Structure formats: structure tokens, C-alpha cells
Amino acid sequence: MPATIIQANATPFNQVTVDPVTLEVIENALRNARIEMDATLVRTAMSPGIREQGDAFPLIADHKGRMIVGQFGSYIGPFLDGFDGTVEEGDMIFLSDPYSVGGAISHCNDWLVLLPVFKDGRLLAYTSMFGHQSDIGGMVPGSMPIDATSIFQEGVRIPPVKIWKKGVYNEDLVKLVMHQVRTPAWCKADLNALIASCRVAARRVVEMAERFGDDIYVSATEMLLDRNFRAMQHLIETSVSEEPVSFQDYVCDDGLGYGPYKIKCTMWRENGRVVLDFDGTDPQSSASINFFLNENMMKMFFGIYMIMVFDPQILFNDGYYDLIEVRIPEGSLLKPRFPAALSGRTHALGRLFDILGGLLGQKTPQFLNAAGFSSSPHLFYAGTDKQGKWFQLFQIGFGGIPGRPLGDGPDGHSLWPGFTNVPNEFLERYFPLRIERYETVPDSGGAGLHRGGNGINMVYRFLEPGVIAIHDDRWFVPPWGVNGGEPGARARKVLVKADGTEIVLGNKLEEYQVEAGDQLRFITWGGGGWGDPLERDPALLVKELRQGLVTVDGARRYGVVLVDGAVDAAATEALRAQMRAARGASLPTFNFGADIETLRANCEAETGLPAPRQPVWHPTAVAAE
């Protein structure tokens, strides 16, 4: 049953013509309002996750809920479809439960605020923002237990409720929620920040309507959506073929010893529309790596990739949704059944972007990027220090950006929008930690004409005993290379005890005890390479050897022989000739490295970890073990 919209003034908006200048001015003003949302959030939020790392996303939608500006948007439609209540002036909706909104947000850590914007009694727009909370209670600090088997273990779960109802603030509701979390001060400030951002944007929308007139404003948003529709229609016709193409990739494991989990997508054009069919994707996991993917969210991801890959000048909105059909099998990793755990969805989310890249570029290799998304690698570290003070760190790490048509992938940078690292001096000052090394790993980027970016080696020395948790991926199935480029190196975590003993840790780990003095090498993945490594200028390898970004051995992957820091031209020519002769006449579009069975067979030797076992699909089978 869809939501009931209650308006004191239900007069429909008139479609009027908007001159191109006014349209442009309104588009600009909307863009500015969205920037203002971000700025407001950064000023008022408190948790490092939102303030320092930027894990929050705004949007402004039209009165039908279609996103006009924003990026991780597009969830209002599914929300309205499933909301069994009213939407009235003075209301503000607050929610975090993915199952209540068809996966429109994908784990309970993301708190979402939605503000219907009324003007003269008429629903004019929506503004909304969601942000990742540092802690929402549940079985582990940080509230993302990788080994959870049900969403009930993942902390407070907020169905769509009204935090404001016809202008009245529901303080008891907020009290109840804040009582469930370990970091109420951060959560309160962050929630206030989300609300303030939505209110700012709402004011801007009303100002725009006052300035230009309601009908002109609404008609302009229609035109902006339509402009996007036409641009995307053109892109689809020129870059998506009617012949189906498929691509598949994997989430390495589920943290319970099972994996890899396959995600498969097939794409084709049919009657001018694109179909994205996830048939062939593995069933849902009994652990928390499930990613409840909303169809509209997928359309949005697809759209952004189309635009970035083929024409970055287009301003992005929801206007093209009718051009895309998304099919996701029920009960799969991407559409798990309630009450499957969801908190560890970042791995499948990351993988989805690699799959999109692989799908879109298949027929147009010149636009193809290599793979480089692991996930958002997380480290949690919590405990009580000598003064009896509770500390709780949640940090997001970064790996190597893939090789690109544009050039090399940057080393140790973020694939996620707006994210930054936290200064190590800040970490050392406020947490019982010393960061002994913070560098990228030579040779970890896949070889290529444009190499993949190197992953990061961050060495944490823990100064207090505590528990850690790690969430990372791409430790088993490597990030692939393209157009002749090689796969990037895999992620790896090693704990070094005070006596020098090295323990290889899993990349999905919960509640692991560390002692004061232990060092953790948190090593992330390298990006895949792009293009033929044998074509890379040997002088670049000389430079990168001096920079410590490649080694002498690593240079041989490019067929380059370095002796005393210089190119041995004759040996290089010979090695390149030999490598060319040894490989096939044409370079593969994709280089995935070894197949899954070989990876399994060599897993222990190569990674120091037992190979993940083939997943068992019946949830009770795991529980019975």
C-alpha cells in the first residue's frame, strides 16, 4: 500500500514552457543547494566517519520523488510505494531498515532523513540525506558483525517513522533510538546534521519556487529529467548492443569460511531499453555480506557509469529510469529474504562497480577500465584504556585505483566519492595507536601500459589491549586487468606479535583479541592493469624503481630488465621478444588470473589462509555446523 500524500492544496502543477536560460539558472541553483547540503553536514556532524571521511549522501527530488540532484539517491519512489502511512506538511521521516524500503538503503548503519517540502499547502519536492553511523548497537562495536546471521544482531533497526509529525518533534523516539547505540553523542550530532542539511535544501527549493513561480520550477525539473532521458537514450543506442553480454565476478568469502560468492549480470538492449539481468547470481549468504540491491539504485549506478565512461559532461539525475529494466532474482545475494543479515554489504557493493565497468566496456575496450574495487576496507579497534576510558575506532582504508584509458591508476586512493583518510597524527593522539608505516606496496598494482595503482600497507601498533575486527575483500579473487593488463595484487592482513611471530589474519574477522605491542599490517589490494605491459616505456620503470613503486623483479612483468637502476636495453628487448612469443597473438580483453579451482588449490600456499569452501545454500546447514 503506497503512502498517502495529504495536501491542503492539491491543485496540480501546470506544465509551462521554461526558457533555456531560466532552466540553466534553476539547474545551477539546484546544484548549489546540493553543495550547501554537504557543507552544512560537514559543519555540524561529529563522527569521524561522516566529518573526516565523508560517508554521507544528499539528494533533492521532485514532488514525485525523482532525484534531480544528488548521487546515491533514487530511493524515495520505493519508500513511498512501501510506506503505509501519510506524508503531510510538517512531517519528517526517519528510517534505517532496508527491508522496510525495498533495499533503498542497504544496511542499518545508514540513517536516512526524508523531508517532504510543502509550499502553500502543496507538495513541491523532497530533500533527503543519509549518513553512516559509527555505531548503532548490536553484537559488536561499529555494528557491522560480519558473522551475523540475522539482521536482529546488527543493532537498532528503524522502520520509516516520523521524527517530526505535523511539526511536532518526537523526542521519545529519538531517546529510544539513542539508548540502543554505543556512541550516542556522535549519533545525535550526526542525526541533527542530516536534519539541518535537509532543512537547508528545503528552504532553497522554496526560495527557487518563490523566485520563478511554482509551475516554472516544477516544469524546469521535468525538463531537467527529460534532458537526461534524451542524453541517456542516445548513449544507450550508441553504446549498448542488442546482443547480450555477460560479466561475472566474486565476493571472496563471507567471513564464515565459505566463498566465493558469484555475482553475474547480463546486459542487452531491447526496444530501446537496457535490460540488466542478475540471473546466475549466487543465492543469499547466511552471513552478513548480502547486499539488498534496490532496482532503482542499480539504475542509478548504471547511469553514472555510462556517463563517466562515455560522456562526463552530462549532469546526472533520475530522468532516464524508464530506459532501464533491472531483474534481480529473489533469495539471491542481491535480494536476500528477511531476516538475512546485511551489515557487511560493502563487499558486494564494491564488486558491483567492477562488474558494471566490465559490462559496459566489453564491446568498447577503449573505454574499459580495469578492476579495483574491493570494498570499503574497515578496521575496528575497541577497548578500555589504562585510564578506564572506552575507545572505539572505525576506519575506512583505501587500495589501488585501476589502470584507466586516461593513464595509470593512482596509488592508495579512494574509489568512493568524497572519502579521505584520517591523519595518522590524529589517530595517534586520540587512540592508543602508533602508525609505524603508511606506504603503498611496490608491484601491487597490476602491470599494464597503464599500471594499476598500488595498494596500501598501513602498520598499526596497538598500545592497549583490545579487540579488532577487519572487513576487506579481494584477498582471494584478484582484481582483473584489461586489454592485456595483468591483475592487481590481493589484500592481506598479518598480525606481528611482540616476539616477531607472524599470524596471517582473515580479511573478514570479528572480535579478535590483540595485545599491547602487537602490530597489524593492514595491506589492501592493487588495481588491475590496463593495456599491454610490454608497451610501457622502460624509462618509467626506472623512475618508479627509484620512487620505490616497483622493484627490479616487478619490472620484469613489463619485460624490462633493470640493472643498477638503469635499463639494460638489450636484455629488455630479448625479454620482451621472449614474452611476446610465449603469449597468444591477441591479448585478452580481460585477464582474471587463475581460475577459481586453481585459486582454491593454491590458496593456503599463496595467502597463508585456508581456501574458502563452496557456499552451502541452505541457511540451516550453516547453523548446524
Next chain:
Amino acid sequence: MAYRLGVDVGGTFTDLLLLDQGSGNFWRHKTPSTPRDSSIGILSGVEAVCAKAGITPADVEFFLHGTTVATNAVLEGKGARVGLIVTEGYRQIMQIARSFVPGGLAGWIVWPKPTPLAALEDTVEIKGRVGAQGEEVRPVDDADIRAALETLKAQGVEALTVSLINAYLNGAHERRVAELAAEILPDVPISLSHVVLPEMQEYERTLTTVANASVRPIVGNYVRNLRSKLRDAGMAGSLSLLRSDGGLMSSEKSEEHPVSLLMSGPAGGVTGALWVAKNAGIKNILTLDVGGTSTDVALIENLEPRRVRTTEVGHLSVRASSLDVKTVGAGGGSIAYVPELTKALRVGPQSAGAVPGPVAYGKGGTLPTVTDANVVLGYLPEALLGGTFKLDREGATRAVQTIADALGIGLMEAARGIIDIVNENMFGALRMISVQQGYDPRHFALMGFGGAGPLHVNAVARLMGSWPAVSPVSPGVLCALGDATTRMRTETARSFSRRFIDTNQEEVLALLEEMAAQTRSELAAEGIADQDITTQFELDVRYDGQAFEVPLSIDTETLRRDGLAGVTARFDEEHHRLFTFNMDSPHELVNLRAVALGPILELQAHRLPEGDGDPSAAKIRDHELWADGAMRPAVIYDRARLRAGDIVPGPAIVIEMDSTTLIELGCVGTVDAVGNILINPA
């Protein structure tokens, strides 16, 4: 008789403003810049402006200079080759930076990563470690340091930077490197991070120190060359440069600390606006400095411009105090275009720049720009620069017509559309510094300057609700005016990072006084008498665990009287104003800063003769321009002939040597006592 000479070197023109400190009379001059050696343009300007005033350069007591030499060195990658010494494990600090990729989701696909300012090849590690409380965890090793220095020496670095982890708390290791460097690399200038910026955050501190080292040689050469040429020309007075924070520093100091000059150019406009505002009796001002490629905006509240702790130059964000100036890629040279796929009308950020420039300038430009639209609409009627330079109206019309055709609208509508869009972009930048910071723009006047500011200021004021729109005297040389009228300033900062419950008033006061003494002695060394120096303090405070600080200004007396409890109470008040809530968490004192200021310039601005309210004596001719959808009669006035109290009804155009003021239909301009035009709705 004492004269002050303000000199602002821009990309196209060098502006000079000579001020007679006794009478308040001033003379201005504009001369083409000479980018290969700016001193050539400056010298010819100095001679010309002195001749106008009937003095010689020897009569100039203060030479005050805003320059983009440091900025350009960074932007054009022409800095020195910097060697960087870091803590073991941190060699790639500049390579990894903050891991930030701009451009939104999938933005990484199209992002060209900039090369670090200190090359990775020229970055070396040394052993030794300081902990987060300033304690030594592991000692440095002389042999290891020597080896690192020898490596950099062999590579031929031109400047040396040392930036070690937690050095902001304990600089002993950095100092040891400096001692050995003095032996091994005696001729290479060295910058230590704990000296340049004793603040937390290793990347920002390193970047700032490297940026400083990198621009030092260029700025040093520039300053020494300029100084010697001025001396040769007979100028014996002092030479000071404008800092990014709107204060002045001696040319000698600027050679050591050029990173403080990165926003020197735009800062001149803000200090100029401040001077004008004082004389016009306006306390709250938004500035709109419209140049050829970009527009700078800033906010002045209660005659105090907002400052920020970071200076943004290109992709770099350097930790050095600067006026809070936001730049948007919208100016007279911004190019209008209609992309094939979307059929939208876009203006900028691409710019025709000075070369080839707008089509109307007839220097080879072919793409329609904002200036061309202004010409088509009749807003730029005559010649620029007092008649020496004719505009190509036909060319401008042809260019704008291509936009009209692509959109299927009329020529005038297209031209006005280009102006509306560029105004909207300026409006967006102004909102960022006002509304977004909790200021209501309706409580501010808007001052437009730079070559094209007075053309746009009326329309933008209408969007903002910021009245009056002010066209200041000499809008084209306002930066030079700012250079000439601001005061000396220096500051020092220190990270403290302790909760209030873990410190006490005496400890904080002792530190502040030590810092005050340091800054006062710096100004004393510039020859400023102690009684003329003012000290101010700033404390950055936040709630424990919060990632955002609120700066609070305070003096010693208040601190002694109200104690630290007074500080936390003020913080709570300010926090509530900014964010509408307070918290129960303990307070943390994050940073301390001490500022020393030189004397304020006591000077009466030159007053215009009183008129009778009727501007017709200044009328040049009748004119027509596009307003509210039609061509309408208008009048062109000569600014030099306007009198105080004259009332100019819109639509009207007021022209002068280097700038044109547009008074729109439905508005009226009033000339104030010192010659500013204050535009209000009629």
C-alpha cells in the same frame, strides 16, 4: 610629505595607487604587466604615477605590494626542486596525500592525479620516532641522517624540507637533521615542519613546508630583483608585501615565508574594500572582484574580514592563514557554449583569458564570452581604458548569435541569458560565504570591483538582496588601494590538543605570552615601535572527540579575569549560534594563536566637491541598452565629473578609465562624499 604607493601586479595589468598621507589625495595608473620580469612593468608604472603626482620615487616612503608570483610558481609547477626528509615508513606521504579523488561516484575514471610538489624520488626516510605526546620513542641516528642527506645532495635538490611525524610536539629530531644539513648541504635553504607550521596533521604540515621551500627561490629572486631596481630608481622607503591574510610583511620576511603570499593577489581586493567601506560608513560588506577568468568573493562583517586557516591554490590546500576568499570560474572572459547532447546553455569555467580574449577585444578571440554579451546588450558602450581601445561590436554580435541559433532564441535573449547565468554563478559563490556560514546577505552591502565587478554588481545585489550595490572609487585599482592602506601583521600558531580539565589558566597564559613576545619581536624587527603594536589571541576550542574547532578571539586581560571557564562558556554560546545545539562532552583546547598587528593608517579619504544632486553636468551622451526584455533609453556619464550627492537614475552607465558601472532599470545610484556610487532599488 609621506607617500604610500600600492602596487598590484595582475595577469594583464599592473595597477598603481599613490596616496598622499597628508592630504588623502591619490593618483592611479594602469600599465600592461610584463610577465617575464614584472619589475619592468612596475618600474614604468612607478615613474608614471610619480610624474602624475609631481614627485619622484625618492618621495615614496612605503612601497606596498600584492603579488601572484608565489601563486603562479605553484600553479605552473615552476617551484624549486625540493628534497624531503620524512620518518621511516612515511616516504609516500605526498604520493598518498589524503587519498581523496574529486568528482563524485566514478570520478576516478576521469581524474588526472597531480604530481606531488616534492618528487617521490627526492623523498627519503630516516630512522627515529616521536610519539603522540611528544616523547621520543626511538632516537635518530646521525649516520643514517648523513646518508639521507648525501643521497639528496647527489640528486641535486635546490631546497630541503624536513617533516617528521609528531614534530609539531617535539622538533628535536628535525633540528638534528638541520644541524647535519648545514654541514653537508651548506648552500641549500632548509625548512623544518615544526617551525613553518607547528600543527597536527602530517600531510598538511608536510605539504605546507614543501610548498614554502618550493617557492622560496623564485620569490626570493623576485623580491631581491625588485628591491634593487627600486633602489636604483631612487626609492629609499620600505618595501612590504601583502600576505594572504590581508596584513603586510617586510620583503625580507616574505623571502623566508613565501607560503604566506599565496593569496596575496585576492587579499588586496578585500583590504581595499575594507578601506572603502570604512570611508563609506558601511560595516558589513560582501566583495565581488570580477576579473577576466574568475571572480573572487569574500565577506567582511563589522569591518573585520573572515579569515580561514587554509589557503587553496590549484589542487593544493596549504595550511597558512588567509582571508576567506572563494573563487568561481566566472569572469569577463568566460566562454558561453551549448553542448550537443544536452542543448543546455553553459557559461565557463573555460575562459578566453587575456589572449585571445573576448571577440570584442579584436585580439583573435572567436568564441562568445561574457564581455561580448555585455557589449551586445549595450552595457559596455564605449572604449575601455579611456578611449585608447575600441570594442568590436560586430564581432561580439556574430559570436553571441551562434549561441542564439543553437538555442533557437533571439540575439538579445541569448546575450542576457549569458549574463544571467554568469551572475548566477557569482551568486552561488556568494551564498557559500554568507548563507552557508550563517550570515544573512540582506544585512550586507555588495561591493563590485575589478575590471568588470561594477558591471555585474547591481544584478547580483538584486539576487542576494544585498543593498546597496557599491561601485567604489577606482574599482579597477582597488587591490592596489588595499595594498596601500592595510597594516603590518604577523602570527604564530601552535597545536595544544588538551582537554581543559587537563590544563590550567597559568599554563595557557604562559604559552600565549611566549607566543605574543615572539610575534611582537618580529614586528619590532621591522622597525615598528612597541607601543604601536597590538596583540590578539585566538583559541581553537571544540568538544572532546569533535572534529571541528570554533576559533575564539580573546585578550590576556579577559583570560585573566574570566579564566578558562570564561572560554568554555563563550565556546558554548558560539557553538549554539553556529549549530543550534550544545553537548555534555568535556571541552578541548586544540590550537593557540597569537597575532601582532602594526599601527592603523590614520588618513582622511579625499572628498569630492558637493553637487546639487543633478548629474547632468557629467553626462556624456544618450544611449540605448537592453533591460527587462526591450531596448531602452539610457544615459552615459563620466565618473570623473560626478559630484558628491549626485543622483543617477537607471538605466545608466558610468564610465571611467578602467571600469564601467551599470545602474539597472528600476535602480538609482547615489554618489557619496568620497565618490563611491551606492546603488539602491528606486
